[in-house]
Amino acid sequence: EAGVAQSPRYKIIEKRQSVAFWCNPISGHATLYWYQQILGQGPKLLIQFQNNGVVDDSQLPKDRFSAERLKGVDSTLKIQPAKLEDSAVYLCASSPLGGYSGNTIYFGEGSWLTVV
Amino acid sequence: SQKIEQNSEALNIQEGKTATLTCNYTNYSPAYLQWYRQDPGRGPVFLLLIRENEKEKRKERLKVTFDTTLKQSLFHITASQPADSATYLCALGGGNKLVFGAGTILRVKS
Numbered sequence: 001e002a003g004v005a006q007s008p009r010y011k012i013i014e015k016r017q018s019v020a021f022w023c024n025p026i027s028g029h030a031t032l033y034w035y036q037q038i039l040g041q042g043p044k045l046l047i048q049f050q051n052n053g054v055v056d057d058s059q060l061p062k063d064r065f066s067a068e069r070l071k072g073v074d075s076t077l078k079i080q081p082a083k084l085e086d087s088a089v090y091l092c093a094s095s096p097l098g099g100y101s102g103n104t105i106y107f108g109e110g111s112w113l114t115v116v
Numbered sequence: 117s118q119k120i121e122q123n124s125e126a127l128n129i130q131e132g133k134t135a136t137l138t139c140n141y142t143n144y145s146p147a148y149l150q151w152y153r154q155d156p157g158r159g160p161v162f163l164l165l166i167r168e169n170e171k172e173k174r175k176e177r178l179k180v181t182f183d184t185t186l187k188q189s190l191f192h193i194t195a196s197q198p199a200d201s202a203t204y205l206c207a208l209g210g211g212n213k214l215v216f217g218a219g220t221i222l223r224v225k226s
Binding site (some may be wrong): 040041042043045046055056093104105106109110 | 119147149157158159160161162165167205206209212213214216217218219
């Protein structure tokens with residue numbers, strides 16, 4: 001079974017530039033998550049989708065971050081304009097229908113962003 | 117506010133010994149708790165889930181305990197091996213939310 005696919009793996013941009021990350025979840029998984037993990041910290045949820053609807057985006061900095069999940073499958077996360085503090089690993093994850101109710105969450109390898 | 121505490125200091129143990137990692141929490145009543153393993157440059161990998169009405173869960177060399185009175189979970193790896201070296205994250209879940217701790221680095225020396 002293929003895992004969660006993410007790209008690009010690494011990205012270096014200057015502050016105020018924009019960047020986009022792509023995620024393809026495990027086939028059949030209805031729930032998709034984007035997490036931000038800053039070095040030395042645990043993953044922090046940015047946004048959770050159930051199919052193509054948003055379940056939780058309470059911690060998404062909406063003035064600069066946006067995410068969409070078209071047709072309930074792939075998802076993109078965009079940052080515009082980037083700030084130095086956005087340097088982190090952006091982890092995409094998916095789980096079967098039911099989201100957090102104890103279901104296992106499967107993570108991708110992450111997209112490493114460095115803002116200089 | 118909700119707070120999850122894991123040992124910030126790395127845990128260094130000798131191969132063959134039992135590693136015990138701690139996850140303490142405050143201002144939270146989780147319905148369940150999960151443990152994940154994260155290797156450098158990789159995403160977290162799910163290991164075990166324990167629900168609030170369960171005291172203990174085992175899987176091969178892994179054991180998790182959950183004490184809702186003490187607000188603490190202990191994660192044990194018996195007969196540890198150098199391959200067990202990684203960062204271990206606890207995550208508290210409930211109400212459609214899952215909150216991760218910062219993780220503890222485990223180093224197993226041969």
